[in-house]
Amino acid sequence: MFLTLFNNQKGEVLEHKGLTMLGRSGSEWVEPEPEEMIPLPRGASLVTLPGHIPVGLDKSERLTYCETDPSHSSQRVFAVAALLPQGFTRTLLPACVNSSSMEILPLLGYSAVGLKNDKIYVAAVQTDEHRKWHPTYYNTDGLPARINRMLKKHPRNRIYNQLAKCSLEYSCFTAQNIFYQRWEAGIPTTCTCNADCLGCISESHLKVDSPQHRLNFVPTVEEITEVGAEHLQNAREGIISFGQGCEGEPALNGANLAQAIIRIRQQTAKGTINLNSNAGYWDGIKAMCDAGLNAMRVTIFSCDQENYNNYHRPRNYALEDVKKAINYAGDKGLRVSLNLLTFPGFTDREDEIEQLLDFVGKNQVHAIQFRNLNIDPDYLLEQFPGGGQPVGINGMMHILQEEAPQVKLTSYTHPVE
Incomplete structure (x- = not known):
């Protein structure tokens, strides 16, 4: 049994000794199974959910709302959730109710938490090794x-200035890796997009601010080449x-990116060149694959046509175009993910799993990266x-x-051997 956690008015995270923790799967509140919980990695x-109060089970197993601090009945409390590091996939959402209908939560991946034997647990499963993405390696002194040093070395390259902003203002790990010269590094290049995804983090379509601002310039081929070649020549496992999160759909800039890929490969054969895309713009995808792209990661909320359209809200492309791009990339020897x-209670529905299995069975998909x-x-x-x-998320992974x-089954992009 896990105890419900709450945040008091002092900002302290405390347990409610008389309230058993619940999690949420879709619209249902559920008691977590042991395999759905792990010690907080x-x-x-831990974050507070503003305007939301926790829900649990009392000693008579009755559904109970925890509106006030059990030690100070005059003080309000709020629900608590965890934000997971890379390499972990949440299994349950936090069980809570919105006490203010005006409050829309910020765009974060909230996971249920509870206390057991004086130790905090989170509803999650580890789906990848997370050393490279551990926060201790980022935001260093x-x-x-x-x-x-990098800005002085490349004073006229606007991409480095953008990545400096992303590193310092947004604490973006892939931006910081450019300056640490290691692992996966992001190169934003595109202002526009061909979709209006509900959860877009650079151009909000909800009544909540986006956590990032979208790129406001189009880099030259020379700028892209300079950043890419510098990283692949010098980075460990580059x-x-x-x-990236601060841009639109990069395939829309596919003509320039294809030229940059060719020029980068003229300078170095090291490392992996990867594209994160919705794979909806065929001309751009084809040009980049032909130029020497090594890997492509295709973002998808659902493999069901109607659900795909309702979430991604694509403009001038359809799910069939995504399949065409995936298979062309596979034919060209790219590793496609x-x-x-992933959203507990939706992604793990039986009908969604069937559609996903059909999709990966009929198209050249080599990996699934789970993204909260x-x-x-x-x-x-x-x-x-x-x-x-x-x-259940664990059940879905077992079926897959x-x-x-x-x-x-993984969590992020790995180097192509």
């Missing part, structure tokens, strides 16, 4: 000096990725209220391993 953080936007969807749960479920029975053993 290093690098995770030496980062500003590294940024200044990856450059087009398609799905960036599966950053969005207010109440808002999302207003858009997708019905559907099949959830089997059994039914599609050729597809690797």
Whole structure:
């Protein structure tokens, strides 16, 4: 049994000794199974859900709202959730109710938490090794000096200035890796997009601010080449990725990116060139694949046509175009991954799993990267209220391993060997 946690008016996270923790799967409040909970991993953080009060079970197993501090009945409390580091996929949402109908939660990936034996647990499963993305390796004291050195080395390259902003203002790890010269590094290149995704983090379509501002210039081929070649020549296990949180759809800039890929490969054969994309713009995808792209990660909320359209709201493309791009990339020898936007109670529904299995069975998908969807749960479920029975995130992963053993289950992009 896990105890419910809450945040008091002093900002302290405390347990309610008389309230058993609940989690949330879709619209249902559920008691977590032991395999759905793990000790809070290093690098995770606890956050308050403003305007939301926790829900649990009292000693008579009655559903109970925790509106006030049990030790100070005059003081209000709020629900608590965890934000997971890379490499972990949440299994349950926090069980809470919105006490203020005006409050839409910021675009974050909230996971249920509870206390057991004086230790905080979170509803999650580890889906990848997370050392490279551990927060201890980022935002270090030496980062500003590294940024200044790179800006002095490349004073006219606007991409480095954008990445400096992303590093210092947004604490973006892929931006910081450019300056640490290691692992996967992002190169933003595109202002526009061909979709209006509900959970877009650079151009909000909800009544909540986006956590990032979108790129406001189009880099030259020379600027892109300079950043990409510099990283791949010098980085440990280097990856450059087009398609970042601060930009639109990079394939729309595919002509320039294709030229940059060719020029980068003229300077170095090292490392992996990756594209994060919705794969909806065929001309751009084809040009980049032909130029020497190594890997492509395709973001997808659902493999069901109607649900796909309702979430991604594509402009001038359809899910069939995405399939065409995936298979062309596979034919060209690229490693193709799905960036599966994962939401407990939706992604693990039986009908969604069937559609996903059909998709990976008929198209050249080599891996599924589980990405915790950053969005207010109440808002999302207003858009997708019905559907099949959830089997649990752990259950879904077991089904995928059994039914599609050729597809690797992971959390992020790895170097192409």
